[in-house]
Amino acid sequence: MKSVDSNMNKNKKKKGEDVQKESTIIPYHFTISTGEENDASTCSRVYVIIMGPNHTQTQRLWLELPGGKKCFESGSLESFEAHGADVGEIKKVELGHDGATPESCWLVDELAVAVPTKGVKYIFQCKCWLAKDRGDGLTARVFNVLDADSITISQKIIYEVTVVTGDVQNAGTDTQIYVSVFGTNGTTEEVLLQKNEDRFERGQEDTFSLEVDDIAPLRKMRVRVDGSGSRPDWFLAKIIMRNLTTEEVSVFTYEEWLSKTKGPKRTMICEMAAVVDEEEMVEITTYIIQVKTSDIGGAGTDANVWIIVFGECGDTGTLALKECQKSNKFERKQTDVFRFPDVLSLGELSKVRVWHDNSGPAPGWHIEYIDVKDEALDRTFRFPCDRWLAQNEDDGQIMRELSCANNDILDLNEKTKYEIITTTADTDDAETKENVWIALEGKRGRSKEFMMENSSKKKRFLRGNKDKFEFSSKQLGDIAGICLGHTPKDGKKVKGEAFWHVKEVVVIEKVLGNRFIFICNALIPLSPKRDEFVTIECTKAIESFASKARSLVPVKYEIILITGDEKGAGTDANVFITIYGSNGDSGRRSLRQKFRNLFERGQTDRFLLEMLDMGELLRVCVEHDNTRLSPGWLLDRVEVTNTANGVTTIFLCGKWLNTKKADGQIFRVLYPKY
Numbered sequence: 001m002k003s004v005d006s007n008m009n010k011n012k013k014k015k016g017e018d019v020q021k022e023s024t025i026i027p028y029h030f031t032i033s034t035g036e037e038n039d040a041s042t043c044s045r046v047y048v049i050i051m052g053p054n055h056t057q058t059q060r061l062w063l064e065l066p067g068g069k070k071c072f073e074s075g076s077l078e079s080f081e082a083h084g085a086d087v088g089e090i091k092k093v094e095l096g097h098d099g100a101t102p103e104s105c106w107l108v109d110e111l112a113v114a115v116p117t118k119g120v121k122y123i124f125q126c127k128c129w130l131a132k133d134r135g136d137g138l139t140a141r142v143f144n145v146l147d148a149d150s151i152t153i154s155q156k157i158i159y160e161v162t163v164v165t166g167d168v169q170n171a172g173t174d175t176q177i178y179v180s181v182f183g184t185n186g187t188t189e190e191v192l193l194q195k196n197e198d199r200f201e202r203g204q205e206d207t208f209s210l211e212v213d214d215i216a217p218l219r220k221m222r223v224r225v226d227g228s229g230s231r232p233d234w235f236l237a238k239i240i241m242r243n244l245t246t247e248e249v250s251v252f253t254y255e256e257w258l259s260k261t262k263g264p265k266r267t268m269i270c271e272m273a274a275v276v277d278e279e280e281m282v283e284i285t286t287y288i289i290q291v292k293t294s295d296i297g298g299a300g301t302d303a304n305v306w307i308i309v310f311g312e313c314g315d316t317g318t319l320a321l322k323e324c325q326k327s328n329k330f331e332r333k334q335t336d337v338f339r340f341p342d343v344l345s346l347g348e349l350s351k352v353r354v355w356h357d358n359s360g361p362a363p364g365w366h367i368e369y370i371d372v373k374d375e376a377l378d379r380t381f382r383f384p385c386d387r388w389l390a391q392n393e394d395d396g397q398i399m400r401e402l403s404c405a406n407n408d409i410l411d412l413n414e415k416t417k418y419e420i421i422t423t424t425a426d427t428d429d430a431e432t433k434e435n436v437w438i439a440l441e442g443k444r445g446r447s448k449e450f451m452m453e454n455s456s457k458k459k460r461f462l463r464g465n466k467d468k469f470e471f472s473s474k475q476l477g478d479i480a481g482i483c484l485g486h487t488p489k490d491g492k493k494v495k496g497e498a499f500w501h502v503k504e505v506v507v508i509e510k511v512l513g514n515r516f517i518f519i520c521n522a523l524i525p526l527s528p529k530r531d532e533f534v535t536i537e538c539t540k541a542i543e544s545f546a547s548k549a550r551s552l553v554p555v556k557y558e559i560i561l562i563t564g565d566e567k568g569a570g571t572d573a574n575v576f577i578t579i580y581g582s583n584g585d586s587g588r589r590s591l592r593q594k595f596r597n598l599f600e601r602g603q604t605d606r607f608l609l610e611m612l613d614m615g616e617l618l619r620v621c622v623e624h625d626n627t628r629l630s631p632g633w634l635l636d637r638v639e640v641t642n643t644a645n646g647v648t649t650i651f652l653c654g655k656w657l658n659t660k661k662a663d664g665q666i667f668r669v670l671y672p673k674y
Contacts, residue, residue, distance in 0.1 A: 023056075023085035026158070027211060029114040030063060030080045032072065032095075033662070035107030035127075040074035042106035042130075044099030044139075050113070051094065051142075052087025059084065072106060077655065077662035090115065090122065096140025097130060104139075105131030111143065116211045119155030121671065122148040151671045154618060156211035160242040163193065166235035166255065167203035173225070173234035174200075180222045181241070182314030183215030190224070200234065209244075216243060217274075218250045219281045219313040220344050224269045225258045233259035236270070250274040250281075269317065271344050282313050285345040285376035288337060291321065294366040294386065295333040301389075302360025305330065308353045309372055310584065311346025312545045330365060345374055349381040349406075350549040351612055353587050355399035356389060363398075364390030370402060381406050399587060401612045403552040417510040419470050420452065423503045425521070426464035430501035432486065434526055436461065439483040440507060441535075442476025449530070454489065461500055470510075478541060479507050479516040485533040486524040498526040505536070513544035548583055552612040558641040559609060561591070561622070564634030564654070565602035571633030571657075573624035573666075575599060579640060580621075581614025599633060614642075617649040623667035624657055631666070632658030638670060 030048060034040050047060040061082040065072070072078060095111055097104065107129050114121040124143045129135040165171050177193040177200065191210065193199075199206040218241065225234055238253040252272035257263030274281040289307065293299050305321040321329070321338050329336045352370055356363060367385040374381070383402035388394040420438060424430050435454050440447040450471045454460045460467045486500045505518040519539040525532060559577060563569050575598070579586040591598070591607050598605050620638055624631060638651040651670035656662040 023087070025083050026086045026115070026117045027209075028058075028061065028082050028084055029116065030082065031110075031112040031663075032063070032078050032080075033109040033111075034072045034074055034076050034078075035109045036075045037107055038074065039105065040107035041071050041076075042097060042099060042104050043071040044097035044104040044106065046072065046095070046097045046106075048082070048111075048113070049094040050084060050087055050090055051092040052089060053091060056085070056087040058087060074107070075661060079663060086117070090145055092142050092144055093122070093124065094140055094142045095126070095130070099139060105129060105134050107134075114153060116153070116156035117158065119153055121151045121153045123151065124148045149673070151673065153671050154213055157214050157216070158244045159210045159212050160207060160244055161193075161210045162205055162207045162240040162242075163200065164237040164239070165200050165202060165204050165206075166237040168235050169202075170231070170233065171203070171235035172201035173231050174229035175232045175234060176226045176228050177234070178224045178226070179239075180224075181212060181215065181218055182220045182222070183218045184312075186213055186215040187314050188213050188215065202235075210241075216246065216248065217276065217281070220271055220273050221252045222269065222271050222317060223254070223258065227260060227268055233257060233262050235263075239272070248276065250276050271317070273344055282344045282347075283376055284342055285374050287316070287340040287343055288373040288375065289319075289321070289340070290371040290373075291330065291336045291338075292368040292370070293330050293332055293334050293336075294368040296366055298332075298362065298364060299366035300331040300334070301356060301363055301365035302330075303356035303358055303363040303365065305354065305356045305365075307370070308587075309346060309349060310351045310353070311349040313344065313346045316340070316343060316346065345376050347377075348545060348549070349374075349404050350545070351401050351403050351552055351584075352383045353399065353401050354385075354389070355587075358391060358398050364388060364393055366390075366393075367400075395608070395610060397610065399589065401552075401587070403554075403612055404549060415472055416475050417470055417472050418447075419468060419508040419510055420450075421506040421508070422452070422461070422467050422469075423505070424461050424463060424465050424467075425501040425503040427501060428463075429499070431463045431465075432461045432498070432500040432526070433459075434486060434488050434498075434500070436500060436524065437485045437487060437530075437533075438505070439533075440473065440476055440479050441481035441483065442479050444475060444477035447473040447476055449483075449485070478514070479509075479538060481535055481537050482507065482518055483533045483535050484520075484522070484524050485530065486526045487530070488526060488528055491528060494526050494528060499523040500526070512547040512550070514547050515542040515544075516540075517542070548615075551615070552583060554610055555613045556608055556610050556643045557614075558643055559591070559607045560639040560641075561599065561605050561607075562636040562639075563599050563601060563603050563605075564636045566634055567601075568630070568632060569634035570600040570603070571624055571631055572599075572628035573626055573631035573633065575622070575624045575633075577623075577638070578621045579611070579614055580618045581616060582618065583613060583615035586611045586614065608643075613644070617672060619669055619671050620651050621667060621669050622653070622657070626659060626666050632656065632661060634658075635668065 046063045049057055051057040061084050063080040093113055108126040111124045111126055122145055130139050178190045180190045181188045235257050236254045241250045254270055254272050258268055307319050309316045324336050324338055366388050369385055370383045372381045382405045384405050385402050389398045389400055436452045437449045439449045452469045501523055502520045507516040516538050517540045518536050520536050522534050524534050575591045576588050578588050589609055634656050635653040637653055639648055641648040650673045652673045653668055653670055655668055657666045
């Protein structure tokens with residue numbers, strides 16, 4: 001009996017391994033909080049198994065502690081990344097350890113499992129012992145996803161990245177290398193490229209995988225070194241990125257030093273245009289920035305000023321407004337001009353972010369407007385301001401975001417044109433010789449029925465074909481649905497059953513260029529009656545850059561931070577927040593108020609910040625600068641309300657920002673709780 005049993009286990013094991021081999025391997029991110037009790041810690045090896053439907057599961061994913069740590073200490077928060085089989089929709093998660101001795105007992109407070117390629121994170125409130133001599137005596141436990149809090153996080157695409165270091169003397173480095181990638185559909189956050197001892201040496205190619213937001217097609221890359229380490233200089237030849245989903249390859253070439261002391265540029269930051277199929281995705285330009293200080297009392301500033309320009313192809317990075325013909329810059333009624341040659345063009349511009357450091361005897365500043373000229377495009381973009389950047393004027397903010405006035409020129413009158421692209425299925429009996437009609441259901445109303453006519457001269461709706469039509473209508477707003485009808489030409493009677501098999505319909509609003517995609521795969525029955533039609537909901541809406549730029553209007557956001565109610569929960573440090581939305585990020589904003597002791601134990605603190613409309617809020621990053629006597633902070637949660645539409649988004653935290661507690665981090669990235 002025993003031998004049969006062991007053979008059965010062997011077979012089972014083999015089967016599980018086969019699943020692992022055949023499956024796509026994806027990254028999983030884990031964070032584990034150990035309880036606060038004295039004997040809560042364990043020095044055992046810990047593993048996780050991810051389980052999907054139909055008995056699919058990963059192998060044991062062993063979570064090795066970083067940096068020579070031996071134990072999961074009580075009160076600690078540890079983070080891990082492991083690669084395992086893609087099991088599809090996660091159903092259960094097993095957490096366990098290999099310890100059998102009494103001292104290996106472990107109190108688990110919380111387990112979080114994030115799956116970046118799926119854009120989801122599960123948080124399990126475990127609060128249980130994994131111990132032979134505690135609780136129910138089990139050293140492993142299975143948690144059901146139905147009992148977890150499910151959070152939507154930003155979905156990632158896996159890229160294979162190859163970094164090529166130049167073959168010149170002393171080209172290798174051990175400095176910290178940071179990379180940001182810019183695409184048509186957004187920008188990644190800055191990512192640290194791990195050195196892993198032997199990477200980034202002379203003449204070497206280092207290949208690794210990188211999780212990147214779905215921003216393709218890629219336009220440009222920014223690389224920054226921080227000058228740390230015993231060999232701070234680096235000769236970067238090129239970086240190659242291959243999208244493992246689409247196989248598209250983007251090449252970014254530099255062939256120069258990133259160094260304060262070597263090479264002609266003497267710079268620690270560079271930008272490279274993406275080259276895809278031998279085509280450069282962005283061109284080089286010179287930006288001329290004109291800043292007009294207002295003609296009112298005390299308008300000028302002595303502070304140091306910086307600006308970031310945003311456009312279709314990302315942003316310029318931080319530009320210091322320093323080099324100028326005038327020695328005394330930003331005086332009342334003065335226009336100051338700054339040139340930035342050999343930078344990558346952003347194409348159409350949407351906004352600028354301008355701020356100062358509040359230094360000097362009279363830092364308060366009133367800006368009338370900022371003009372940005374792109375010499376390659378031969379176009380000037382205007383950003384009106386007419387506001388103070390002053391701690392003692394207006395709303396006390398010293399950072400402003402200004403939207404582009406050019407984007408208001410678009411003529412969005414009552415009527416607009418819509419382009420309709422239909423795709424007939426590539427199957428037998430899919431096509432039709434008859435007419436098709438369509439009506440658009442928008443958020444502002446319904447269009448009239450538009451006839452898409454078939455004729456013997458111009459045959460439409462043939463098998464596998466795409467057909468284009470254009471018609472005018474009143475402005476309908478976002479298109480939420482379409483009605484499709486199939487009607488005989490010349491009002492003939494219908495004999496028997498007949499259908500048009502439509503695969504897909506794309507609706508493009510021509511003025512702004514917003515696209516609405518409808519995956520149909522529907523049979524539209526032929527009928528002379530207009531009340532017989534098929535309704536299809538929008539599968540995917542792609543907002544154009546012009547549309548996003550138009551929605552950048554100033555909005556006041558109420559930001560509420562609630563400090564935890566535990567001993568030592570409050571902080572005296574300076575606190576900052578960055579809000580990320582579908583329209584971009586807010587920049588790092590200081591949360592301060594005059595004459596008020598902020599962020600005390602159990603306290604609720606409210607702030608009102610004006611920003612350009614962020615769109616749907618995706619995440620926030622809260623951090624402090626670890627200054628003053630008691631900087632450690634237990635943040636319970638953050639609530640952000642768009643006061644223009646009344647929508648409140650809640651971001652739960654419940655974690656320490658403390659160098660001496662949990663994982664020692666003093667920043668937290670929080671996702672919405674819906």
